[in-house]
Amino acid sequence: MSSRIDRFKKRKEIIKKNQSLPFVRGVTDQDQVVKLLNKGVDNNRLKILNYSTDNNISLQTNSAEIESLLSELKASFHKDKLEQLIDETKRGVISSIAGPFGLGKIISAYDKTGGNVDTVHNAREGIYATTEEKQRYDERGDYNSSDYHGHKDYKNKNKEDSKLQSEGTLSDSYTGNVIDGNSNRQLDHTISANEVHNDAGRILAEVDGPSAANSESNLNSTSEHINNKSGKGALTSNEFLSKLERTAPERKARIEELTRKQQLTSKESRELERLHEHDAVDADRMRQIDENARHEYDAKINKDYYTSKKFVKSTLSTGANEGMKMGVQQAFGCLLVEFFSNAMLEIKDAYTNGLEGDSLYKDIKSRLIRIGRNVADKWKEAIEGFSDGFISGFISNLITTLVNMFVTTAKRFVRMIREGVFSLLKALKLILFPPTNMSFTETMHEAMRLIAAGGVVVAGVALEEIIEKLILGVPLLAPFAPIATAVIIGSLTAIAMSLVAYLIDNMDILGAIKAQESKFILESLDKDIDEKLNRCERISEKVDEFLSESSLLLQQST
Numbered sequence: 001m002s003s004r005i006d007r008f009k010k011r012k013e014i015i016k017k018n019q020s021l022p023f024v025r026g027v028t029d030q031d032q033v034v035k036l037l038n039k040g041v042d043n044n045r046l047k048i049l050n051y052s053t054d055n056n057i058s059l060q061t062n063s064a065e066i067e068s069l070l071s072e073l074k075a076s077f078h079k080d081k082l083e084q085l086i087d088e089t090k091r092g093v094i095s096s097i098a099g100p101f102g103l104g105k106i107i108s109a110y111d112k113t114g115g116n117v118d119t120v121h122n123a124r125e126g127i128y129a130t131t132e133e134k135q136r137y138d139e140r141g142d143y144n145s146s147d148y149h150g151h152k153d154y155k156n157k158n159k160e161d162s163k164l165q166s167e168g169t170l171s172d173s174y175t176g177n178v179i180d181g182n183s184n185r186q187l188d189h190t191i192s193a194n195e196v197h198n199d200a201g202r203i204l205a206e207v208d209g210p211s212a213a214n215s216e217s218n219l220n221s222t223s224e225h226i227n228n229k230s231g232k233g234a235l236t237s238n239e240f241l242s243k244l245e246r247t248a249p250e251r252k253a254r255i256e257e258l259t260r261k262q263q264l265t266s267k268e269s270r271e272l273e274r275l276h277e278h279d280a281v282d283a284d285r286m287r288q289i290d291e292n293a294r295h296e297y298d299a300k301i302n303k304d305y306y307t308s309k310k311f312v313k314s315t316l317s318t319g320a321n322e323g324m325k326m327g328v329q330q331a332f333g334c335l336l337v338e339f340f341s342n343a344m345l346e347i348k349d350a351y352t353n354g355l356e357g358d359s360l361y362k363d364i365k366s367r368l369i370r371i372g373r374n375v376a377d378k379w380k381e382a383i384e385g386f387s388d389g390f391i392s393g394f395i396s397n398l399i400t401t402l403v404n405m406f407v408t409t410a411k412r413f414v415r416m417i418r419e420g421v422f423s424l425l426k427a428l429k430l431i432l433f434p435p436t437n438m439s440f441t442e443t444m445h446e447a448m449r450l451i452a453a454g455g456v457v458v459a460g461v462a463l464e465e466i467i468e469k470l471i472l473g474v475p476l477l478a479p480f481a482p483i484a485t486a487v488i489i490g491s492l493t494a495i496a497m498s499l500v501a502y503l504i505d506n507m508d509i510l511g512a513i514k515a516q517e518s519k520f521i522l523e524s525l526d527k528d529i530d531e532k533l534n535r536c537e538r539i540s541e542k543v544d545e546f547l548s549e550s551s552l553l554l555q556q557s558t
Contacts, residue, residue, distance in 0.1 A: 070521065077520040081505065081513075086498075114408050115400040116318040120201035120298075120305055122408050130314075137203050148193035153214035158187045161221045173220035173289055175280040184224040190293040191218050192234045201298075205305035212300060218293040225274040226281060237290035241283050251275050306405075315401055319394040326393025326418065330385035338378045342371045388429070392422040416458045423454020445512035449504055453497045460493035 114127040128134040148154065162185075164170035170179045179185050189196070196202060196213040226232055232240040244251075258264060258272045305311055346367040350356075355363040396418040403409055409417070427450040434443040468485040471477050477484060505513050 073521045073524050074517060076524070077517050080520075113414075115404045115414060116322065116397060117311070117314050117401040117404070118204055119401065119404045120204060120301055121406060122404050123200040123204040125408050126200070127408055129318075133204055137200050140198070140203055143194050143197040145193065148189070148197070148210050148213050151210040151214045153211070153216075154187065154219065157214070157216070157219045161185070161187060165221075170221060172222050172226075172280075174222045174226055174282065174286045175277070176282055176285060177280060179221065179223070185221055186224045186227040188220050188222050188227045188232065189213055189218055190220050190237065190290050191297055192236070194234045195236070196297075199301075201301050201305075205301045205308070206310075207301055207304050212297060215293075215296060215300075217289075217296045220289055220293075223277045225277040230274065231278065237286050241281070241286060244278055244281060244283075248279075251279060255279065302405075315398065318401075319397040322397040322418075323390035323393035326396070326422070327386040327388075327390035330389030331382040334382045334385045335375055335378060338375045339371060342374045346371060388426065389422070392425045393418065395425065396421040416461045419457045419461060420454050423450055423457065427451050427454075439512075439515065441510045441515060442512045445504070445508075445510050448509075449501050452500045452504060456493055456497045456500055460489050460496070463492075464489050 114122040114125075114129060116129050118129045118133045122128070123133065123137070128137075161170055165179050165185055166181050168178065168181055170185075171177065172179050173188070191213065193209075193213045197209045199209075202209060202212060235243070255272065255275050258268055258275075261268070264272065350363065350367070356366050396414075399421060400409055400414055400417050403417070427447040430443060430450065431447050434440070438446070464485055467489055468481055471481045471484050508514055
């Protein structure tokens with residue numbers, strides 16, 4: 001701005017100086033005059049200068065013109081946004097088509113039901129991530145009762161309860177009644193020793209069976225009638241209680257029958273005693289004891305396994321492996337999409353403008369070199385894709401492992417976790433490290449789009465199974481079902497992602513699109529003003545040159 005003011009002042013000084021000089025006009029050469037008059041008008045120069053003698057410039061604003069200009073700029077903004085969205089959709093479709101032939105399909109083929117790390121929950125469901133752990137369970141050996149009932153903790157507890165029984169202070173764990181000193185008592189493994197021995201979770205955690213079975217909470221004294229084979233035996237507490245409930249009418253009828261008898265045989269007396277003991281079982285009491293025992297047992301199994309070097313090593317190694325696979329997939333996918341996109345542009349150019357060079361060979365060679373150069377220029381994006389993929393792969397493996405501690409994940413659900421985590425991490429990365437030219441509102445708007453896109457991808461993965469079954473129903477397409485499914489679902493997913501993004505832009509919950517529109521209008525107006533100012537600058541420079549030349553001519557003539 002200061003340079004314009006300086007030039008304006010300079011022009012004023014030149015004009016003032018010229019006005020003070022005597023006006024002298026030399027005799028004009030008539031031949032030059034005739035030549036000038038016969039030369040004609042330089043129309044090209046007039047067009048460049050666009051000079052007008054009409055100095056009546058109206059400074060009044062016209063609301064209709066303003067509205068028209070703003071409407072044009074808004075239409076231009078939304079047209080650019082739509083073209084950008086269409087371009088993103090094209091790249092998404094290309095990516096979905098290229099994916100089945102790249103690493104995407106290969107990586108998903110290695111996904112496992114239950115994830116990549118063995119968990120206690122999955123082992124108990126018979127699902128193993130490694131053959132070593134499955135083999136170790138299969139080779140656990142047969143159950144040996146003496147190993148469990150001969151354990152020192154079992155003997156010590158039995159000895160203590162025998163003393164309490166003789167003193168008349170020992171209660172039946174399952175009925176709450178005091179056990180008579182002369183009655184037959186047994187020390188029950190609430191969680192049966194046989195169940196502990198064959199527990200896949202215990203074997204995975206490498207916990208000693210007899211020690212785990214003979215914990216204090218799992219050893220409970222009760223009547224032999226409740227604990228023997230005709231009673232609880234090797235049944236779980238819930239199974240035994242279900243049995244008691246199922247046989248209750250029959251048991252009560254038998255008790256009444258035996259009670260009405262005047263005299264009972266020793267066998268009938270023993271039967272009646274057994275029936276009374278079964279009838280006296282407190283279901284709530286037994287369930288609570290079983291719950292406490294299992295809680296302590298499972299806590300030990302989980303603690304020993306999930307804090308073991310074996311589990312930590314397996315989680316880290318499989319996480320790194322998944323990270324590498326996901327990283328390579330993202331990096332390779334980035335380059336692959338760039339290759340196909342450039343190849344399609346080159347094919348279009350060849351069709352529109354013809355061949356380059358003298359022969360088809362030279363044309364193909366030059367175009368391939370150009371494609372290779374463009375793909376190579378994307379190495380930064382490939383590295384960034386690898387790092388993002390590695391982190392998301394590692395975290396998704398960790399999340400899958402955590403989920404499988406409680407619920408066994410299906411093979412396809414593993415992919416859903418991986419894709420969902422990848423989208424969430426991209427959104428989180430954008431929020432934490434936004435571009436310098438992006439406001440907070442715009443950042444959050446783009447993060448919403450990323451999360452929504454991740455949701456669409458997860459839904460697409462869930463839909464794959466349905467589409468694949470439909471394709472398998474067509475005999476001719478059955479051999480190509482996996483690839484066809486990937487292409488169809490990938491294309492539909494890409495289009496759905498674009499539609500969701502368009503919907504989010506139209507909703508503009510945070511006002512980010514409105515802000516971008518205003519920014520676009522202001523930048524367009526600034527650009528137009530700058531162009532006109534530059535044009536004025538060029539005209540001013542020509543005026544300065546003319547004034548300087550006129551001043552020199554006047555000085556010379558005087």
